[in-house]
Amino acid sequence: MKPDRSTRTRLRHAPSAAGARRAGHQASVVFFTVLVLLFALPVFSVPGQLVEGFEFAKVSLLVTGALVLAAWWFAGEASQIGSAGVLPWLRRLPGRVVAASRRDPIGASVLLFVLSAVASTVASIRPALSLFGAPQSHAGLRTVVGLASIYYASRSLASSSKWFLRVAQVTGVAAAVAAAYALFQVAGVDPFTLTWKRELAFQGTRASSTLGHANKVSAFLTMCLPLIVWLAARSASRAARIAWLGLTGLSLFVIAASLSRGGWLGVIAATLAALLLALASARRPPRSWGPIALGIVIAVLILPLVTPMRAAFLSRVEQVTDLSAPTSRTRLELWGAGLRMVGDHPLLGVGVDAYVAAFPRYRTSKLTQIEWGGTPSKAHNDAIQILATQGILGGLAAFAILLLTARAVWRVARRGSPETRGAAVAAGAALVGYVVPNLVGFGSVATSALAAALAGWAGHATPVAAVQHEAQGRSFWSLALGLALAGALWFTLVLPPLRAEMSVADAMRAPSESPRHVDLLARAAGAAPWDPRYSAELGRSFLIEGLRERDSQTQWDLLVRARDALAKSVAAAPENSENRILLAGVMSAQAASRPVIISRSEVRDEFRHAVALDPLNPVVLVAAERGLLAVGLDEDARELALQCAIAYPDYAPPLADLGSIALNQGRTAAAADTLKLAVRRQWRGDVTGAAHAWNDLARASFSMRQFAQARDAADSALVYYPGLTDAYGVREAAKRALSLEPSATASQGNGSK
Incomplete structure (x- = not known):
């Protein structure tokens, strides 16, 4: 018995119908x-x-x-x-x-x-x-x-x-x-x-x-x-x-x-x-x-x-x-x-x-x-x-x-x-x-x-209707092969940066410089070694902890770890000046601690390299100035401070550094004049820098026997940084000098608070 026409039609179109269902x-x-x-x-x-x-x-x-x-x-x-x-x-x-x-x-x-x-x-x-x-x-x-x-x-x-x-x-x-x-x-x-x-x-x-x-x-x-x-x-x-x-x-x-x-x-x-x-x-x-x-x-x-x-x-x-x-x-x-x-x-x-x-x-x-x-x-x-x-x-x-x-x-x-x-x-x-x-x-x-x-x-x-699509x-x-390849790419393109971000988020919730904080940053840096942010943050954490450490050997070990982490950050992003300036800062601290191992010329070269990458970045310039000052490279620091002050005349830190350099060189009057300009400029949130500038002004004023100005400047320094013991000492010395020399007040005017 032959199948009827409708049956033959269904059989003939069965594959295409299945293909349509499959395509759908x-x-x-x-x-x-x-x-x-x-x-x-x-x-x-x-x-x-x-x-x-x-x-x-x-x-x-x-x-x-x-x-x-x-x-x-x-x-x-x-x-x-x-x-x-x-x-x-x-x-x-x-x-x-x-x-x-x-x-x-x-x-x-x-x-x-x-x-x-x-x-x-x-x-x-x-x-x-x-x-x-x-x-x-x-x-x-x-x-x-x-x-x-x-x-x-x-x-x-x-x-x-x-x-x-x-x-x-x-x-x-x-x-x-x-x-x-x-x-x-x-x-x-x-x-x-x-x-x-x-x-x-x-x-x-x-x-x-x-x-x-x-x-x-x-x-x-x-x-x-x-x-x-x-x-x-x-x-x-x-x-x-x-x-x-x-x-x-x-x-x-x-x-x-x-x-x-x-x-x-x-x-x-x-x-x-x-x-x-x-x-x-x-x-x-x-x-x-x-x-x-x-x-x-x-x-x-x-x-x-x-x-x-x-x-x-x-x-x-x-x-x-x-x-x-x-x-x-x-x-x-x-x-x-x-x-x-x-x-x-x-x-x-x-x-x-x-x-x-x-x-x-x-x-x-x-x-x-x-x-x-x-x-x-x-x-x-x-x-x-x-x-x-x-x-x-x-x-x-x-x-x-x-x-x-x-x-x-x-x-x-x-x-x-x-x-x-x-x-x-x-x-x-x-x-x-x-x-x-x-x-x-x-x-x-x-x-x-x-x-x-x-x-x-x-x-x-x-x-x-004009286009024939293949089902x-x-x-x-x-x-299965397609999903396996997609999974491999997901584990390469999505999971590593995701793990790094999660680790850093956990690190931010942990106490700063705690072992857990450091461990989580290290995990982030290991998960995404191509991203300089994580190793830079790890290096920064070691640096801060090292600068606070009193024991010299422990401090040195922390600085070594900071340098290693920051070196990885610089290797991942050689063009990044801010990470390189951190690395130079670590080298500066190492040179100040053990000058036999890290020479001042190495520190100078690293700071110059960082500045060359971003010559108009005020953060980089000021960090370089202060790092050079820390190892006694005053003239190199002065050159960068002048460069920054010319580019940003309303920015206080470079003027303050110029005043500090003049004070260290014994040019007290020039230092006082420069520092008076600096303290009235914009600090852009640099509270510590402002405190030290006022303290330097207090020291300069005291050296010139302007005791009232010294007292007032020291008071201003302590407003910014109450724990600055040097400013406290200058203020007390100025008060004693004023009590011993009452006539000094009349000759100094109203001070400069």
């Missing part, structure tokens, strides 16, 4: 992974558990998700190799790459950007830094590859009509979490007290939320706004529409309250982009939306004016176009430094995310005076950042991604189906909201991941 199951893994990342990256943080509980934790999550995607892709390719053979697979590979590049020019540009990042990492001034990313930034090669994986995964999923909707919904929920938490912080009822130290500059009114910084919160919500509005517009139920519109208002308020000028500019730019794309798509919003939008905007603008942030809000509004504002001047200096890096390293840049390592050579005294202390890790302009760190090759690849994505969005907005046109308007506005704030700031992993997903959706411009089967063994 495979797509669900990628689908789930990307959506989890898009939700978790903005909201996931572990403050208190890690030194950097925000961006570092998010990047670790991104790399983990990217490795899952890579394992899945590898399993598919391995299965193809198993079924077709290695040689046929290799013969087909060039054709597949060319066809994919023609079909997906954005993807080809993304691949070129990744290859540029690989080349820049290899040629970096510090390759390990470029691989893992700089502290506080973490935008190294592993992050670049992770973001690229999100682009390719999103593009592979964009054939589904539900993909953009799911991206928007997940992003909207993440935005609700971030905005709600920011609102708690603005209201001063933060349940978890997640704060970021720089927010204190704005009287604690800025909300860092789950992203760790007000600017990042603002940038993320700016990107989400067009997607949230799109969700509200297409919602079938009144309750859903009200909920999405309420989230729109809350997001706008948080953006306004963030005091982020980049976020404000991003909202304006995204609005203009949405209007332009709406005109191109021939879509018109309902008339009722006009009054609703106007009411939300008015309410959002009025609310900050009736809260404690009113003064800060108005001040930031005035600074939007004020190039003389300190933050504007800082950005101009950072941009200039980045462009000079491009001039010196035009092809590949200084290395991915290596702006912080290269910056000391481009530091200016003007920038240091505006924003004192530290070394910036970003150019605060992603275009300049990419050019500086990846050179012209990376810049051209990034520019191609930008142009091709804009073209794809425009094409979908004009020629797509009615549903995709509206989605293109939202996606295009969100991408503009990503780009514009980053021209005066920098992207975060949360915003960059969302941008990659939206670009991947836009890159799927070819009609679905890749994955055998158990190919999947």
